[in-house]
Amino acid sequence: MRPKYMRSPLIPEMATQEVQLNETLAHLKTESETLKSKLEEERAKLHDVELHQVAEKVEGLGQFVMKTRRTLKGHGNKVLCMDWCKDKRRIVSSSQDGKVIVWDAFTTNKEHAVTMPCTWVMACAYAPSGCAVACGGLDNKCSVYPLSLDKNENLAAKKKSVAMHTNYLSACSFTNSDMQILTSSGDGTCALWDVESGQLLQSFHGHAADVLCLDLAPSETGNTFVSGGCDKKANVWDMRSGQCIQSFETHESDINSVRYYPSGDAFASGSDDATCRLYDLRADREVAIYSKESIIFGVSSVDFSLSGRLLFGGYNDYTINVWDVLKGTRVSILFGHENRVSTLRVSPDGTAFCTGSWDHTLRVRAICSLI
Amino acid sequence: MSNNNASNNLIIAQRAVKQLRLEASTRRIKVSQAAAELRNFCLQNASKDPLLMGVPSSDNPFRPPKSCSLF
Numbered sequence: 001m002r003p004k005y006m007r008s009p010l011i012p013e014m015a016t017q018e019v020q021l022n023e024t025l026a027h028l029k030t031e032s033e034t035l036k037s038k039l040e041e042e043r044a045k046l047h048d049v050e051l052h053q054v055a056e057k058v059e060g061l062g063q064f065v066m067k068t069r070r071t072l073k074g075h076g077n078k079v080l081c082m083d084w085c086k087d088k089r090r091i092v093s094s095s096q097d098g099k100v101i102v103w104d105a106f107t108t109n110k111e112h113a114v115t116m117p118c119t120w121v122m123a124c125a126y127a128p129s130g131c132a133v134a135c136g137g138l139d140n141k142c143s144v145y146p147l148s149l150d151k152n153e154n155l156a157a158k159k160k161s162v163a164m165h166t167n168y169l170s171a172c173s174f175t176n177s178d179m180q181i182l183t184s185s186g187d188g189t190c191a192l193w194d195v196e197s198g199q200l201l202q203s204f205h206g207h208a209a210d211v212l213c214l215d216l217a218p219s220e221t222g223n224t225f226v227s228g229g230c231d232k233k234a235n236v237w238d239m240r241s242g243q244c245i246q247s248f249e250t251h252e253s254d255i256n257s258v259r260y261y262p263s264g265d266a267f268a269s270g271s272d273d274a275t276c277r278l279y280d281l282r283a284d285r286e287v288a289i290y291s292k293e294s295i296i297f298g299v300s301s302v303d304f305s306l307s308g309r310l311l312f313g314g315y316n317d318y319t320i321n322v323w324d325v326l327k328g329t330r331v332s333i334l335f336g337h338e339n340r341v342s343t344l345r346v347s348p349d350g351t352a353f354c355t356g357s358w359d360h361t362l363r364v365r366a367i368c369s370l371i
Numbered sequence: 372m373s374n375n376n377a378s379n380n381l382i383i384a385q386r387a388v389k390q391l392r393l394e395a396s397t398r399r400i401k402v403s404q405a406a407a408e409l410r411n412f413c414l415q416n417a418s419k420d421p422l423l424m425g426v427p428s429s430d431n432p433f434r435p436p437k438s439c440s441l442f
Contacts, residue, residue: 018377021377021378021381022377024381025377025380025381025384028381028384028385028387028388029384031388032384032387032388032391035388035391035392035395036391038395039391039394039395042395042399043399046399046400046401046402047402048401048402048403049401049402049403049406050402050406051402051406051409051410053406054403054406054407054410055406055410058410058413058414061423066422069433069434070433088432089432105433106432106433206390243393244390245393245394245397246394246397247390247394261409261412262412262416263408263409263412265405265408265409265412266405266409280402280405280406280409282399282400282404282405282408283399283400283401283402283404283405283406284397284399285399285402287402287405287406287409305420305422305423306416306419306420306421306422306423307412307413307415307416307417307419307420307423308409308412308413308416309413309417309420309423310420310422310423325409325413326409326410326413346422349421350419350420350421350422351421351422351426351431351432351433352421352422352432352433353422364433366421366422366431366433366434367421367422367423367425367426368425
């Protein structure tokens with residue numbers, strides 16, 4: 001006689017219930033498949049032209065020469081993340097060595113340095129006021145450090161723990177003010193937090209795996225943000241309701257970076273599948289792929305120039321590829337880093353862009369001349 | 372125990388269907404229209420894009436730092 005726990009349910013009702021649940025499940029799965037096909041059909045109906053066709057008559061871009069204008073040295077290990085201050089000259093960066101540094105990019109001076117209690121500080125962000133920075137990583141938290149004018153003051157003393165996730169913090173961003181922070185995590189969720197109280201204001205569930213990146217829509221476009229994850233999906237969320245309002249799944253691997261187009265009507269993504277893609281929110285579909293057969297390494301981060309015409313991508317093969325967003329062609333390839341480019345941001349006034357790398361440095365580049 | 376798994380799967384499946392229904396109801400415009408608007412935005416803002424147009428060295432905060440020559 002088999003042990004009691006190994007016998008099938010003796011109670012007939014339980015057996016019937018199980019069968020009923022399985023039938024409903026099968027029914028739901030069918031409906032799921034039908035809805036997915038219908039979604040694809042609807043999207044395809046409106047796919048009447050390619051972006052580059054619409055841009056055929058647009059004048060091509062000349063050759064670009066962008067030179068490294070500043071090299072920021074000081075981190076003891078891989079640079080994982082960076083962000084610009086709204087003043088267009090200060091930069092915050094975070095590293096595997098557990099340090100978060102605030103730089104004056106004009107002079108290359110280090111203005112502040114904080115040692116985090118964990119290594120792999122994967123995320124950092126500057127507050128809109130310029131008076132604080134947020135960071136986190138393997139500690140599963142996002143902490144805010146007010147920046148003191150007194151260089152001798154120990155910043156760690158004023159540290160405020162804001163977000164708590166159940167896995168690593170992958171990205172963080174202040175919203176329009178210093179009062180709220182949006183985070184994404186290896187625990188598969190994004191969350192909105194009140195900085196002062198540390199209270200969770202809204203959580204965003206829908207990704208099936210680690211969320212690696214997020215970007216807030218430009219303020220004029222309203223309260224939405226986009227996130228990308230290891231489930232190859234890019235999701236657009238309503239910040240107030242917590243609802244996922246649009247979802248895109250065309251990448252073939254993890255999405256490491258997402259960034260809104262300056263008008264807010266589209267966003268770009270960079271992935272381990274070595275491509276960058278552009279998704280238009282009103283057409284509700286992918287409208288361009290930026291790729292080349294010769295590019296086989298993953299994209300770690302992407303950002304647009306001010307007009308949205310150029311898309312900069314930092315790659316794991318140590319290079320930066322610059323794409324003509326409208327025509328879909330590559331206009332420039334930039335060298336200089338001696339290891340993976342892990343993070344890339346264009347400055348707030350669009351005059352320069354900064355990259356951080358596993359080679360421990362950050363480089364600020366600006367245009368040199370147009371040939 | 373198997374009933375719990377089945378009800379969990381059920382909840383997940385119900386959520387997925389609900390989400391898909393929401394996404395199916397999104398209003399969409401034609402790519403031709405969306406693409407034209409992306410293109411127009413680029414063109415309208417091109418002249419203000421420093422990384423696209425370049426800026427005179429005197430205006431560029433990241434111009435090369437002035438170097439001293441030693442004779």
